Amino acid sequence: MTTATLDVRRIVGRFSLTSMSHVGRLAYFSVELVRALAEWRIWVPRAFEQAHQVGVGSLFIVLLTAGFAGAVTALQTGYQFETSLPVYIVGGLIVQTIVLELGPVMTALLLSGRIGARYAAELGTMRVTEQIDALESLGRSPASHLILPRVVAGTLMLPVLVIFADAIGILSGYWFSATGVLQLTSADFIYGAQYFFRPWDLWYSLIKSMFFGLAISLVPCYMGFSTRQGAEGVGRATTAAVVSASVSILFLDALLAQILLPNA
Amino acid sequence: MIKLINVHKRFGELVVLDGVDFTVNQGETVALLGTSGVGKSVLLKHMNGLIHPDSGEVYVDGLSVPHLRRKALSKLRSRIGYVFQFGALFDSMSVRENVRLGITDQECIADDAYCRNRVSECLDLVNLPAGTGDKYPADLSGGMRKRVGIARAIAGQPTYLLYDEPTSGLDPVNADIIDKLVIKLRDSLGVTSVVVSHDVRGSFRVADRIALLHNGTIRTMGTPDEVRASTDVAVLEFFERDFETFLDAAG
Structure with a gap:
């Protein structure tokens, strides 16, 4: 019993220490990035390359996911509200669900796997093959050459992808609610969408997308940059990056809803 | 000039460098030998600030490398290949x-x-x-x-060239090409070089002085002739495997 208690304490202690050391190193890492902002001649062109890869490279899968999300939302809403409520509510519900939650969160979770894993694996491999050391030994900053372009691209491109995801999600939701059980008319859908819509909702969607974009690029870059111990270390860093980025998204989602939505 | 004074470095419980004193004079080539995992690369990385010592001093051109600020360190690194x-x-x-x-x-x-x-x-x-x-x-x-x-x-x-195992994993022909290249670069560019290596024969060929890192300290350091004349058991043990080469090189 005593041994078990001690073990739990040891586990909790070790976990706390590891977490605190990660928080400290991530803070130091972020300060390095802020310093690197001054070297804009280096990171701006590279950020465009990365933004192209994040944006164009992810567009198809984001649109596909958003289309299915809109369709499922419409079908399930139709199933639940078939007789009990005015049908125009469905329009409002679909738009609000897509814009406030499904668009940003699903896109971010998708990209945490696609982009987060890629960033962590790329930087992790560069670390274990001494490419990052080589860059430093040439008197160049890894922050401005490698990290900042990725973080800027992730932070700025996620809101752009979310706009596309929102648009396709809503269109798909409208299509399936018009052709599904409810046979919703365009007028009902638009009336419901406008009735519940507040312009702030769109801003909220984009603001939280930027935070999600920061999380899915910063956390994996940090994990990749801190990789140790060869191929196994790269694998471990990649897994940890995707898990941490996904958890960060969920945490930020709750936190930003609390802070940014009035009367939440 | 590169000068390391009483450098200590440990990773967790593992003591890698335990009071290393090491000097490389302007224009000379020094070969740093030692068994695998003894800390040769770690020592080399102290010279351009990729690794900082736990204690001790590292000077390059009179500048204390661990204490340099970001820009000064970048500037120094641009002089160290x-x-x-x-x-x-x-x-x-x-x-x-x-x-x-x-x-x-x-x-x-x-x-x-x-x-x-x-x-x-x-x-x-x-x-x-x-x-x-x-x-x-x-x-x-x-x-x-x-x-x-x-x-x-x-x-x-660069003014300095630091080579980390330049011939490891290469066949003898390619290793010879790299050795000749080290000599050619020293002669044509006039650089000061530190060559970390396992390759005893190559090291005796390219180096003005040879150092042996053993148990976290520099066990011996001197000209090839001085190292050959060493009676230190650790030095003899290290060169034993290449004994014939060692004697050949001694003529």
Whole structure:
């Protein structure tokens, strides 16, 4: 019993220490990035390359996911509200669900796997093959050459992808609610969408997308940059990056809803 | 001049350097020998600030490397070429782009014509054909990758060249080519070099002085003749495997 208690304490202690050391190193890492902002001649062109890869490279899968999300939302809403409520509510519900939650969160979770894993694996491999050391030994900053372009691209491109995801999600939701059980008319859908819509909702969607974009690029870059111990270390860093980025998204989602939505 | 005074370094419980004193004079080539995992690369990385000592001093040109601020350290590193054990070439870039990244003079980086010429010059210095510039690291053999690593290290016209196992993993013919290259670069560029190696024969050929790192300290350091004359058991044990070579080299 005593041994078990001690073990739990040891586990909790070790976990706390590891977490605190990660928080400290991530803070130091972020300060390095802020310093690197001054070297804009280096990171701006590279950020465009990365933004192209994040944006164009992810567009198809984001649109596909958003289309299915809109369709499922419409079908399930139709199933639940078939007789009990005015049908125009469905329009409002679909738009609000897509814009406030499904668009940003699903896109971010998708990209945490696609982009987060890629960033962590790329930087992790560069670390274990001494490419990052080589860059430093040439008197160049890894922050401005490698990290900042990725973080800027992730932070700025996620809101752009979310706009596309929102648009396709809503269109798909409208299509399936018009052709599904409810046979919703365009007028009902638009009336419901406008009735519940507040312009702030769109801003909220984009603001939280930027935070999600920061999380899915910063956390994996940090994990990749801190990789140790060869191929196994790269694998471990990649897994940890995707898990941490996904958890960060969920945490930020709750936190930003609390802070940014009035009367939440 | 590179000078390390009483340098200590440990990773967790593992003591790697336990009071290392090491000096490299201007213009000379020093070979740093030792068994695998003894800390030769760790010691080398102290010289350009990639690793900081737990205690002790590291000076390059009179500057205390661990205490340099970011810009001063970058400036110092631009004078120190570092050749990595496995090349550490940027695999998403062509050979030409890799070597161009080694050009550290800020005024020249923007000058395309200068950079093109400099890259060709460096590839030529390491005996690589001009066509190699368009290839990617994955298309190169181990020996060629090492030579591209050397070309990148010399592109910034460094005062110092630090070689981390430049001949490891190479066949004797390629190892000889690299050894000759180390000598050629010393003679043509006048650089001060530190060569970390396992290769006893090669080290005796290229070095003005030889040091043996053993149990975290420099066990012996001197000219090839002084090292040959050593009666230290640890030194003799290290060279025992290459004993014939050792004697051959002694003539």
